[in-house]
Amino acid sequence: MALYSRSGRPKPQSGGFELASWYFMRVSGVALFVLAFAHFSLEHFLFDPSEESATWIFNQRWNSLFWRSFDWLLLMMVVLHAFLGMRTVTMDYLKGGRRTLALATLYLVGVVVFAMGTIVVMSVPLTMPG
Amino acid sequence: MLLLRYRGSEGMLAWAFHRISGIAIWLFVLLHVLDIYLAGGNPNVYDDILKFYASTPGRIMEILLGAALLYHGLNGLRIMAMDFWPRLTVYHKQIWYANWIIFVAVGLPGAWLIIKPALGL
Structure with missing residues (x-):
């Protein structure tokens, strides 16, 4: 019996990259459920945007290897999950040359976003807490 | 509701x-990394x-982001x-309605906490 769900993508029967990315969407989805909600709660419930600034990020929020690693893991998961998801959406609506162009643009944006996030999370100097 | 009676229903x-x-979350991630x-x-x-x-329109956007x-x-x-x-597929509708109960139970207090400072409370 083929696995099928009422709103998710059916499990690819082909194997290879399609099956691997189907599993990856689910694994990263569980990870993001924890990572993204912890991140959102931290910025909006534990702190408030009115007390946040670049200085606050350097001196407090990112003055910890744990939270930098946490945010970098979130970045990795969200970029892979979001771009694989957008790939599915793109392939549902576009065909031929337009699909190739849209996917190439999508992957390029994904690489740039991942690089930008990685550069900033790693380059801001860590001033160890006193 | 008409939407619930159309073809695929829930x-x-x-x-x-x-x-x-x-798609909305993907767009926000682009903005946020920038x-x-x-x-x-x-x-x-x-x-x-x-x-x-931190402004009122910004907070409304954050509530929509949190909802998404x-x-x-x-x-x-x-x-x-x-x-x-x-x-479990047999109960896919029931699980979807259970999701909405959790959505409201978690989302309403969350939305209140986000908008509260804009109301001066």
Whole structure:
């Protein structure tokens, strides 16, 4: 019996990259459920945007290897999950040359976003807490 | 509701909302990586963007973002549960309504906490 769900993508029967990315969407989805909600709660419930600034990020929020690693893991998961998801959406609506162009643009944006996030999370100097 | 009587009923709506919320979150991630990148390169511009996040329209956007995240996350768990325990598919509508109960129970207090400072409370 083929696995099928009422709103998710059916499990690819082909194997290879399609099956691997189907599993990856689910694994990263569980990870993001924890990572993204912890991140959102931290910025909006534990702190408030009115007390946040670049200085606050350097001196407090990112003055910890744990939270930098946490945010970098979130970045990795969200970029892979979001771009694989957008790939599915793109392939549902576009065909031929337009699909190739849209996917190439999508992957390029994904690489740039991942690089930008990685550069900033790693380059801001860590001033160890006193 | 007319929407619930159209063809795919709850399953179709669950799929459509999942897709719309996913695209919306993807757009916010692009904006958010751009703004945090500026925090390293140009802190003054970043502080200006944060002033928008702290304003009333900014807070309404954050509530919508939180709603998209919450729906996408809960419906994602629902999809996974049905993928790995196919017998649950029989109850796909019930699980979807359970998702909405959690959505309201978690979302309303969350939305209140986000908008509260804008109301001076």
